[in-house]
Amino acid sequence: MTSSDHPLKASLDEPRAHLLDLIGAVEPWDDLEHTHLESARHWIAGGAPLYRVRKPDVPPMHLVSYFAVLDDTRGQLLLVAHRKAGLWLPAGGHVESGEDPWAAVVRECREELGIEAVASPVAGELPFFLTVTGTRGQGPHTDVSLWYLLDADAHTVTDYDRGEFSAVRWLTHEQVLAESAELLDPHMHRFARKLAWAWARAGRGG
Numbered sequence: 001m002t003s004s005d006h007p008l009k010a011s012l013d014e015p016r017a018h019l020l021d022l023i024g025a026v027e028p029w030d031d032l033e034h035t036h037l038e039s040a041r042h043w044i045a046g047g048a049p050l051y052r053v054r055k056p057d058v059p060p061m062h063l064v065s066y067f068a069v070l071d072d073t074r075g076q077l078l079l080v081a082h083r084k085a086g087l088w089l090p091a092g093g094h095v096e097s098g099e100d101p102w103a104a105v106v107r108e109c110r111e112e113l114g115i116e117a118v119a120s121p122v123a124g125e126l127p128f129f130l131t132v133t134g135t136r137g138q139g140p141h142t143d144v145s146l147w148y149l150l151d152a153d154a155h156t157v158t159d160y161d162r163g164e165f166s167a168v169r170w171l172t173h174e175q176v177l178a179e180s181a182e183l184l185d186p187h188m189h190r191f192a193r194k195l196a197w198a199w200a201r202a203g204r205g206g
Helices: 014-024 031-045 101-113 171-179 188-200
Strands: 061-071 077-080 087-088 091-094 130-134 143-151 167-170
Touching: 014 031, 031 130, 061 101, 077 091, 077 171, 077 188, 091 101, 101 143, 130 188, 167 171, 171 188
Parallel strands: 061 143
Antiparallel strands: 061 077, 061 091, 077 087, 077 167, 130 143
């Protein structure tokens, strides 16, 4: 069932209906992503609060926008060493109340990397991947994360938010897959495989 024919969509407010449309645009990569998409649909349509209102875990499940910054010429993507998570991740942040997830990408990209968000032609201003992930550490909660793709030349990323990140790295998808899963977002290997497939299908780098 797609978001457009979800039985509850007609009764939802505009932001929730829009979110259903966004996740309906995500082509599931595997059975786990299919399961996560279905879980996200039920969460959105069920009327639960969607946005974080107090750090780190209120409500215990909330919406996040990730953005993978890609350098097509080099066939590389940018990962950041997130201080609180203790993992290498794409950049991103929590979606504010009523905020469009793409607007959150634009805002966070400027704040965290100091560059303007330019959507990759692979997915445009639509999410490419979706995950539902339980966090670890203090204040465990569940992030429903929309993963977007951005285009940027690696040379344009000259600084980053050092309060959030301890380092940044540009890696090919092969290098991502060679990294220990314990050091990465738990879905990073799956994302890298999906990205490599999408790049190949689009005839792009990598």
